[in-house]
Amino acid sequence: MNARPCSLKRCPLVVGYARVSRTDQTLxxxxxxxxxxxxxxxxxxxxxxxxxxxxxxxxxxxxYLKQGDTLVVWKxxxxxxxxxxxxxxxxxxxEREINFRSLxxxxxxxxxxxxxxxxxxxxxxxxxRSLIRERTCAGLAAAKRRGRKLGxxxxxxxxxxxxxxxxxxxxxxxxxxxxxxxxxxSTLYLALLREES
Numbered sequence: 001m002n003a004r005p006c007s008l009k010r011c012p013l014v015v016g017y018a019r020v021s022r023t024d025q026t027l028x029x030x031x032x033x034x035x036x037x038x039x040x041x042x043x044x045x046x047x048x049x050x051x052x053x054x055x056x057x058x059x060x061x062x063x064y065l066k067q068g069d070t071l072v073v074w075k076x077x078x079x080x081x082x083x084x085x086x087x088x089x090x091x092x093x094x095e096r097e098i099n100f101r102s103l104x105x106x107x108x109x110x111x112x113x114x115x116x117x118x119x120x121x122x123x124x125x126x127x128x129r130s131l132i133r134e135r136t137c138a139g140l141a142a143a144k145r146r147g148r149k150l151g152x153x154x155x156x157x158x159x160x161x162x163x164x165x166x167x168x169x170x171x172x173x174x175x176x177x178x179x180x181x182x183x184x185x186s187t188l189y190l191a192l193l194r195e196e197s
């Protein structure tokens with residue numbers, strides 16, 4: 001039996017993604033390199049920082065890619081906002097059976113060497129997260145020892161809660177009292193509960 005032709009089922013595509021952080025930068029260099037690498041379509045984000053959690057171009061290319069496709073970037077730092085985020089995206093592509101290639105870095109997940117580099121990056125990303133977690137815990141412990149209160153500052157202080165109680169006792173509704181104090185009704189409700197416990 002002959003294999004079904006690509007016209008009936010979409011052939012695997014090589015798709016590019018480009019990004020520049022500032023609006024005064026141009027995507028031309030990346031686009032040219034991606035086209036030369038065989039990308040039939042290039043998605044992009046212009047003037048968007050790599051640390052941005054929402055990137056329309058990236059979201060669009062990730063939704064567009066199908067099993068068997070290859071995502072190509074000019075450099076690794078164009079894709080992820082951190083090493084962990086980068087490894088997460090590439091791993092998710094792998095789970096969807098989508099290859100990944102960086103033109104400037106030794107990563108092509110279609111090859112054993114590229115997959116090996118990805119595994120090393122994943123180990124480094126996990127190590128980095130562990131260090132950050134340890135430093136955060138050590139910093140919190142040190143702050144507690146110095147007597148510093150941790151957590152978010154309360155929206156209402158003790159005097160404001162006492163005032164709220166008086167206003168409610170005098171017939172004011174919780175909604176009205178919350179508005180007078182400039183907080184949400186739920187914030188007032190929680191503050192009153194906390195003081196009662």
